[in-house]
Amino acid sequence: MRIDTRPIDALLPELIALRRDLHAHPELGFEEHRTAAIVAEALRAIGLEVTTGIGGTGVVGTLRNGGGNGSLGFRADMDALPFAEETGLAYASTRAGVFHGCGHDGHTATLLGAARHLAATREFSGTVHFIFQPAEEGLGGARAMVRDGLFERFPCDRVFALHNWPDLPLGAARTRAGPIMAAADKFTITLTGRGGHAAMPHQTPDAILAASELVQQLNTIVARRVPAMRSAVLSVTKIAGGHAHNVLPASVSIMGTVRTFDVAVQDRIEASIRAMAAGVALSTETEIAVAYDRYYPATINDADAAACALAAARAVCDDVDVAPDPAFTSEDFAFMLAERPGAYLWMGQADSTHAAPLHHPGYDFNEGVLPLGIAWFTALAEQLLRPE
Ligand SMILES: [Zn+2]
Ligand SMILES: [Zn+2]
Incomplete structure (x- = not known):
């Protein structure tokens, strides 16, 4: 079943503006005060229960619907990197030496979009926790949230996250059972x-x-x-x-x-x-x-959750396949996957104007990922938390 993306498309102008605002005002790990405040406000505005200050600057928004007992955690990262942007974009970083060079501005906007869309459509029964974590870039923000009782306070049967992936074309998605990141x-x-x-x-x-x-x-x-x-x-x-x-x-x-x-x-x-x-x-x-x-630690996907991630991606993307190999880069989401079964998905972002790799001064998040990512999280909720 294909996801109807028309209502998602209607959200895009606002989400693109929000992502560019985050891009222009990047914050380093555990310093995401402005970003976290924007996230919390956006989640409150759509009626979610919001908890702030988890593992430092982490935020969780909770959306309940129907009588289902199942629960999912969807995670985005909020932090930027300590190096200078050289994109020349109109919305380039206004902070010297701080840059969203890994696209976490886009991940944050994507997950906020998913929260808005799911809060409006509610074609699921159960609980979805939208987890916005600090400090993915080497500082262990996911570990900080886990140690702060993330999964005791917000029980999740499974957890999912995506990362934009410049090695794949826009419209492609990949993941695999077992190790995905080193x-x-x-x-x-x-x-x-x-x-x-x-x-x-x-x-x-x-x-x-x-x-x-x-x-x-x-x-x-x-x-x-x-x-x-x-x-x-x-x-x-x-x-x-x-x-x-x-x-x-x-x-x-x-x-x-x-x-x-x-x-x-x-x-x-x-x-x-x-x-x-x-x-x-x-x-x-x-x-x-x-x-x-x-x-x-290594990021290890649960085999069943990886299959669910690919099934949801097939409702959204045209080019979905099992990733043949893991990547040698690492990922803080590993700490969440060590606690709960789940999967991490690579969503392609390369096109003629988005060729730069992650952590490159010329990198920019491809906003074409936004509707695909929102639709993927939506498909996961609708497929894994089916109404009775
Ligand atoms: Zn990174
Ligand atoms: Zn990243």
């Missing part, structure tokens, strides 16, 4: 020698040479310690140390990221980093400290 870990390794005159290297452990050896070894971990049928990425992204051409520095630091889809591989990589660091410390007489932070 676990993201970061490591910081500090190598300490003593420091001294560069002309007398025999007098101090050489932290620069030790760091060089360690970087080489770290790059063998995925190739030689992870089974070839499993996938993982390890990237060293920063080396810092040294001041002058004739001074051996006392310390050097290395940073990097690890991306995995299962905990056994993640454990193996962390253990390998620690073992290699210990080995290099022994052979170079440096001291090496490893800090390893597993900040986002």
Whole structure:
């Protein structure tokens, strides 16, 4: 059954204006005070029960209809990124160095549109919680909401979210059972020698040479310690140390990221980093400290919920298929999927004027995603909370 999008189209001028206003006034993670206030006001205006201040700046709007016992959680993210926009758009960011470079302005407008549409049409029986989370970009806003009792206060049988996806054309949708986005870990390794005159290297452990050896070894971990049928990425992204051409520095630091889809591989990589660091410390007489932070777990879709997400997408999009592979980027919605079964959907946004990838200074959310996203959330509610 195809969703009738005409009533959704009537909402679009207002939603586009709202999304451009959010775009012009971006806010970083846990600082989304203006955005959250706009969201709460918009939800109250359509008669939803609204709760603010969940996990910081998180907002939940609750819509009940009929006598059904089922409940769904639909999630959008509200935060922007700390870098400068270079789109030249009329509604470009008015805040220096803060930019909706991941389209969360569009996700927020989409979910508000879904709330408005479902509040008007009410072709479902049960409860829908519209979850607006803070701080998706690396700060764990979803974890903060979960720790603040999100699912105890707003019970959800299943949770769903979408992300606009520049790797797919507008009108396409993909998801898959199991892993859809990677676990993201970061490591910081500090190598300490003593420091001294560069002309007398025999007098101090050489932290620069030790760091060089360690970087080489770290790059063998995925190739030689992870089974070839499993996938993982390890990237060293920063080396810092040294001041002058004739001074051996006392310390050097290395940073990097690890991306995995299962905990056994993640454990193996962390253990390998620690073992290699210990080995290099022994052979170079440096001291090496490893800090390893597993900040986002893998985003794992429930198989049945992923099938429901694809079924709902077929009522909306022309090009719907199972995603053949997960992505190596990560997603805070993982913390919600760790608590409740659900699924995360990629909705295509590429067209002739929207070619830039996520987190690129020329990126802009494609407003063509708005009606598709609203219709997808609507289809989920109507298909999963069927009136008796
Ligand atoms: Zn992002
Ligand atoms: Zn994003």
